[in-house]
Amino acid sequence: MASNIKCIGVLTSGGDAPGMNAAIRSVTRAAIFNGIRVKGIFKGYKGLISGEISEFKTNSVSNIIQQGGTILKTARCAEFLTPEGRKIAFETMQREEIDALVVIGGDGSLTGANIFANEFDVPIVGLPGTIDNDLYGTDVTIGYDTALNTIMQSVDKIRDTATSHERLFFIEVMGRNCGYLALNSAIASGAEAAIIPEISIEKDQLSELIEQGFRKSKNSSLVLVTESEITGGALKLAERVKTEYPQYDVRVSILGHLQRGGSPSAQDRILASRMGIAAIRALLEDQRNVMIGIHENEIVYIPFKRAIKKEREISDELLEVLRISSI
Known part of the structure; x- marks a missing residue:
């Protein structure tokens, strides 16, 4: 001892x-x-x-x-x-x-x-x-568990307005160069996709999502995005959609520091x-x-x-x- x-x-x-x-x-x-x-x-x-x-x-x-x-x-x-x-x-x-x-x-x-x-x-x-x-x-x-639940609850609320307006929402969460928050919150909230640093290094996830027609059977879509220079973040992805895929009505929600708070x-x-x-x-x-x-x-x-x-x-x-x- x-x-x-x-x-x-x-x-x-x-x-x-x-x-x-x-x-x-x-x-x-x-x-x-x-x-x-x-x-x-x-x-x-x-x-x-x-x-x-x-x-x-x-x-x-x-x-x-x-x-x-x-x-x-x-x-x-x-x-x-x-x-x-x-x-x-x-x-x-x-x-x-x-x-x-x-x-x-x-x-x-x-x-x-x-x-x-x-x-x-x-x-x-x-x-x-x-x-x-x-x-x-x-x-x-x-x-991590608390933040994950905070994100999930926020995404559940965003889905209500996304569905009402038939919009594509990019929801940005923290994580730096690690996509665990985005990936698991996407699964937990029933989102359509997660754009994370680990995959962005290898391929253009946005192009792949659009080209695969990920909205064919849905009137709204939620995509979780890790806040990272590698992914470009939700704002840059939304700008790309407006330029390259103008048929989509796109919005951004950056959850920011509310992810850190709470009991x-x-x-x-x-x-x-x-x-x-x-x-x-x-x-x-x-x-x-x-x-x-x-x-x-x-x-x-x-x-x-x-x-x-x-x-x-x-x-x-x-x-x-x-x-x-x-x-």
């Missing part, structure tokens, strides 16, 4: 995701349960540099499991990208007597954690907190709680530079370098489900 860890710091970084508060709660209480002090670091790596830190007790995380966002706040931090900034962050840890960190965030946050851990030999465990579900080594990330689903609360406890267990086992993942409903430890450098592949089976069910 790593008995030299007497105090941990916990922070949330990057884009917020529903379930982050549940993870903060779990990490805090698991640490206290094991006799470890906890310090909450506000505004992510920015707070680690500026010293915005407060000691957390059990009641510090009471009544937050149902809240969206993050009570620790989050911020981008250009200074942490520099060696000088990271040195200040390490000095803050020493001054606060923080022996290890639990970092809750996505790809960028864990990339920063990996660099910091290697530079200063700091034990760090990461929790995958991102709605994009784009981290390798875990079947699902904290916040986390039961699945996200449970996932965050399991992962938070696993993070403390990992530190007690002297694990470092690992992300807590879940695979086939079992907790796994994924080295940072694998989690952030390997790309998640889109399931061919999911693509086939959408293709067959949307005819």
